[in-house]
Amino acid sequence: MALDMLLARLARLGDRxxxxxxxxxxxxxxxxxxxxxxxxxxxxPASTAEVALVAREAHELGVGLVPRGGGTGKSGACLAxxxxxxxxxxxxxxxxxxxxxxxxxxxxxxxITAELDRAARERGFMYPPDPASWESCTIGGNIATxxxxxxxxxxxxxxxxxxxxxVVLPGGRVIEVGRRSIKGVGGYDLTSLFVGSEGTxxxxxxxxxxxxxxxxxxxxxxxxxxxPLLASRAAERVFAAGIRPRMLELVDRVSMDLxxxxxxxxxxxxxxxxxxxxxxxxxxxxxxxxxxxAQADDSAVAESETDREAMRRARRxxxxxMKEAFPHKLSDxxxxxxxxxxxxxxxxxxxxxxxxxxxxxxxxxxxxxxxxNLLCSADELERGAAVRAAVLAHTIExxxxxxxxxxxxxxxxxxxxxxxxxxxxxxxxxxxxxxxPRGVMNPGKVxx
Amino acid sequence: MALDMLLARLARLGDRxxxxxxxxxxxxxxxxxxxxxxxxxxxxPASTAEVALVAREAHELGVGLVPRGGGTGKSGACLAxxxxxxxxxxxxxxxxxxxxxxxxxxxxxxxITAELDRAARERGFMYPPDPASWESCTIGGNIATxxxxxxxxxxxxxxxxxxxxxVVLPGGRVIEVGRRSIKGVGGYDLTSLFVGSEGTxxxxxxxxxxxxxxxxxxxxxxxxxxxPLLASRAAERVFAAGIRPRMLELVDRVSMDLxxxxxxxxxxxxxxxxxxxxxxxxxxxxxxxxxxxAQADDSAVAESETDREAMRRARRxxxxxMKEAFPHKLSDxxxxxxxxxxxxxxxxxxxxxxxxxxxxxxxxxxxxxxxxNLLCSADELERGAAVRAAVLAHTIExxxxxxxxxxxxxxxxxxxxxxxxxxxxxxxxxxxxxxxPRGVMNPGKVxx
Numbered sequence: 001m002a003l004d005m006l007l008a009r010l011a012r013l014g015d016r017x018x019x020x021x022x023x024x025x026x027x028x029x030x031x032x033x034x035x036x037x038x039x040x041x042x043x044x045p046a047s048t049a050e051v052a053l054v055a056r057e058a059h060e061l062g063v064g065l066v067p068r069g070g071g072t073g074k075s076g077a078c079l080a081x082x083x084x085x086x087x088x089x090x091x092x093x094x095x096x097x098x099x100x101x102x103x104x105x106x107x108x109x110x111x112i113t114a115e116l117d118r119a120a121r122e123r124g125f126m127y128p129p130d131p132a133s134w135e136s137c138t139i140g141g142n143i144a145t146x147x148x149x150x151x152x153x154x155x156x157x158x159x160x161x162x163x164x165x166x167v168v169l170p171g172g173r174v175i176e177v178g179r180r181s182i183k184g185v186g187g188y189d190l191t192s193l194f195v196g197s198e199g200t201x202x203x204x205x206x207x208x209x210x211x212x213x214x215x216x217x218x219x220x221x222x223x224x225x226x227x228p229l230l231a232s233r234a235a236e237r238v239f240a241a242g243i244r245p246r247m248l249e250l251v252d253r254v255s256m257d258l259x260x261x262x263x264x265x266x267x268x269x270x271x272x273x274x275x276x277x278x279x280x281x282x283x284x285x286x287x288x289x290x291x292x293x294a295q296a297d298d299s300a301v302a303e304s305e306t307d308r309e310a311m312r313r314a315r316r317x318x319x320x321x322m323k324e325a326f327p328h329k330l331s332d333x334x335x336x337x338x339x340x341x342x343x344x345x346x347x348x349x350x351x352x353x354x355x356x357x358x359x360x361x362x363x364x365x366x367x368x369x370x371x372x373n374l375l376c377s378a379d380e381l382e383r384g385a386a387v388r389a390a391v392l393a394h395t396i397e398x399x400x401x402x403x404x405x406x407x408x409x410x411x412x413x414x415x416x417x418x419x420x421x422x423x424x425x426x427x428x429x430x431x432x433x434x435x436x437p438r439g440v441m442n443p444g445k446v447x448x
Numbered sequence: 449m450a451l452d453m454l455l456a457r458l459a460r461l462g463d464r465x466x467x468x469x470x471x472x473x474x475x476x477x478x479x480x481x482x483x484x485x486x487x488x489x490x491x492x493p494a495s496t497a498e499v500a501l502v503a504r505e506a507h508e509l510g511v512g513l514v515p516r517g518g519g520t521g522k523s524g525a526c527l528a529x530x531x532x533x534x535x536x537x538x539x540x541x542x543x544x545x546x547x548x549x550x551x552x553x554x555x556x557x558x559x560i561t562a563e564l565d566r567a568a569r570e571r572g573f574m575y576p577p578d579p580a581s582w583e584s585c586t587i588g589g590n591i592a593t594x595x596x597x598x599x600x601x602x603x604x605x606x607x608x609x610x611x612x613x614x615v616v617l618p619g620g621r622v623i624e625v626g627r628r629s630i631k632g633v634g635g636y637d638l639t640s641l642f643v644g645s646e647g648t649x650x651x652x653x654x655x656x657x658x659x660x661x662x663x664x665x666x667x668x669x670x671x672x673x674x675x676p677l678l679a680s681r682a683a684e685r686v687f688a689a690g691i692r693p694r695m696l697e698l699v700d701r702v703s704m705d706l707x708x709x710x711x712x713x714x715x716x717x718x719x720x721x722x723x724x725x726x727x728x729x730x731x732x733x734x735x736x737x738x739x740x741x742a743q744a745d746d747s748a749v750a751e752s753e754t755d756r757e758a759m760r761r762a763r764r765x766x767x768x769x770m771k772e773a774f775p776h777k778l779s780d781x782x783x784x785x786x787x788x789x790x791x792x793x794x795x796x797x798x799x800x801x802x803x804x805x806x807x808x809x810x811x812x813x814x815x816x817x818x819x820x821n822l823l824c825s826a827d828e829l830e831r832g833a834a835v836r837a838a839v840l841a842h843t844i845e846x847x848x849x850x851x852x853x854x855x856x857x858x859x860x861x862x863x864x865x866x867x868x869x870x871x872x873x874x875x876x877x878x879x880x881x882x883x884x885p886r887g888v889m890n891p892g893k894v895x896x
Contacts, residue, residue, distance in 0.1 A: 182817070184849030242664065335631045338629075403634050407633050408635070421624075
């Protein structure tokens with residue numbers, strides 16, 4: 001009813017409002033394990049003014065709005081119900097300014113992440129955040145989830161690259177927060193409040209993001225080990241020596257076996273591997289020497305950009321290949337203090353084994369942020385859920401976070417509440433009410 | 449009246465509550481141009497529980513509380529009135545944990561910034577934020593103001609180093625926000641909301657701060673130029689070549705003349721100078737070559753840590769020496785996009801000259817953040833105020849911020865409101881109300 005009224009009021013948007021099956025189906029999924037959920041409509045705004053119109057009318061009618069970027073999220077944050085409307089940002093995909101002398105770009109939210117990095121690289125700069133899905137995810141989605149990626153080990157996550165935002169608030173007000181200068185203080189950091197808010201506070205319609213100089217040599221290598229624990233010890237030695245690689249990724253045997261058939265880089269047979277990449281001062285030869293001293297069996301060093309990209313692509317293929325092979329897998333991106341990573345990983349693997357479940361792990365070893373996977377079949381899901389709950393509780397006990405980079409969405413609301421505690425949850429709800437008093441922005445996500 | 453009741457209720461704190469003239473006078477000033485303001489009392493809590501007690505009782509009685517770190521702020525944020533109470537954190541000054549393998553330290557708010565950096569350096573790490581006052585300012589104050597410093601040009605400001613906080617809220621509730629793992633998402637970033645909040649939301653009683661590896665060679669040099677504009681052009685060439693120095697500070701002739709008599713480094717006679725420092729991959733020789741090509745007249749390269757420290761100290765002495773020589777000076781730490789810095793500086797110097805005022809500038813050229821000073825005598829203050837207002841308005845027009853790092857406190861409230869606009873100010877007030885509904889935390893600061 002309210003939805004029909006909303007669609008009537010948005011008639012002037014013409015074919016930018018879609019209710020046909022194809023459009024609804026395309027917006028019904030992300031990359032989480034959740035089943036498809038059809039929204040009531042999908043809107044494809046082409047400007048801030050159109051977003052503001054939608055925000056104003058939906059606020060008045062109390063219709064829930066769900067922002068959507070590339071649909072590559074793993075938490076269900078962009079899924080909507082039948083009485084809600086998806087707002088898809090794929091038409092707002094322009095790079096508006098590339099001011100490299102001032103170290104920033106201004107972009108619309110629908111810009112594909114890898115495209116921004118390529119545009120920056122043509123001028124000798126880079127946009128560091130590089131989620132595995134960066135050929136299809138968007139800057140708007142990255143900001144909404146505070147996305148990470150392999151390069152975070154040296155460069156940090158999306159949060160470090162968001163200087164300022166234009167935001168459309170529920171009710172349709174358009175505000176600008178943050179800065180275009182490298183430094184700047186004054187008032188509360190509302191920009192950071194939107195980063196990682198998973199679409200629950202307002203629509204990001206424009207972002208000023210930081211670019212960094214990239215006039216350096218990059219070196220990439222694939223190091224094989226007999227077991228993940230040995231790879232982890234090698235990583236500890238590298239960090240203890242003060243080397244700061246720009247990528248230090250763990251891939252286990254299961255992951256490599258899944259990727260090998262589709263990888264142009266010929267993955268060696270091994271119990272585990274580290275994909276390492278250095279730039280600038282972080283010397284690859286010294287890193288390799290340390291890794292060999294720590295029982296690396298074998299190392300392949302990339303000799304061209306094609307080689308380097310083949311190695312990185314092998315790493316990026318792990319998640320989609322695993323999902324294809326194990327559609328019912330339960331996956332978590334836990335984060336713990338770095339020195340607790342190896343033990344936490346061993347603990348999780350043992351629990352999985354004790355429950356008779358296949359287990360795989362890969363990810364950002366250097367950041368203490370790993371993707372742990374219970375490779376369940378459909379009948380094993382109940383056992384899987386119990387192990388998963390135990391792993392997340394153990395993560396909290398270790399001083400960690402139930403999500404290192406994927407976010408909460410629909411899939412970890414209970415665990416987040418447990419991690420934060422009731423006092424902080426109450427504060428967060430109160431902050432939400434300041435921006436969205438009627439609760440129309442991404443209802444039911446994150447805090448429920 | 450309310451104040452007397454509060455002091456009666458805090459009797460159990462014994463000599464940690466002071467109302468004697470010496471204590472009140474010591475808490476009556478910061479490093480702004482504001483005149484002394486005596487508080488009603490000064491409390492020196494020794495634990496989170498004592499802070500919570502103060503917060504609870506003051507909230508109930510409606511007495512304003514003003515947190516104080518090292519008292520080195522330049523905006524009056526730590527000044528209190530007769531009916532308010534200063535809470536001084538100098539007794540909560542312990543480094544509680546130094547977990548370098550996990551890249552963090554846990555500290556109490558009263559830890560002196562340089563002491564944390566020294567403790568980290570003993571283990572091959574560093575705490576990058578280095579405000580000029582770092583031998584007397586505190587981590588708590590740095591977090592409350594989101595302090596910068598020379599090394600920010602490579603390492604970023606305090607915000608980038610705050611992972612988590614323990615905070616006492618008005619009413620006495622103690623919450624923990626943020627993380628101890630390198631990565632982590634979930635819920636709103638309340639940690640960032642406290643960073644730069646200038647004591648208006650709650651008391652920071654413990655902080656988890658990020659340490660970075662520092663196993664590299666550091667090189668430092670002092671480059672002379674005929675004029676600030678030439679120094680600024682040299683800096684542009686350095687950045688265009690992709691070099692990332694860890695310090696790139698401008699000092700003008702007036703600043704050097706003031707510091708020369710008290711500096712152990714013999715400052716060359718010149719129209720301007722750049723203090724540059726490199727570490728890791730950023731090569732000093734290449735930087736010097738570029739600077740010479742861009743008309744550097746002369747360069748002194750430090751040959752020992754003693755030399756390096758003498759150069760840095762010369763830079764740090766500029767502010768206190770200038771304040772001593774021109775006690776009525778009007779000083780602003782404006783920030784603009786880096787490419788607008790040279791023009792903005794020239795514009796400000798011309799305005800000062802047209803008004804017959806002496807002018808000096810120094811600071812973080814690489815960050816587009818300079819300290820511009822109108823060296824007024826007492827009778828010139830009226831003219832000075834007009835020029836200052838014009839410079840700040842021009843800064844906003846250039847897409848900049850009225851404060852790059854010092855903050856707002858009492859001295860820039862009007863200008864901040866102008867910069868943010870009424871919509872954002874209203875949102876910030878609403879956020880403030882969530883944490884401090886009765887308005888007892890640092891009343892009247894920042895947003896008024």
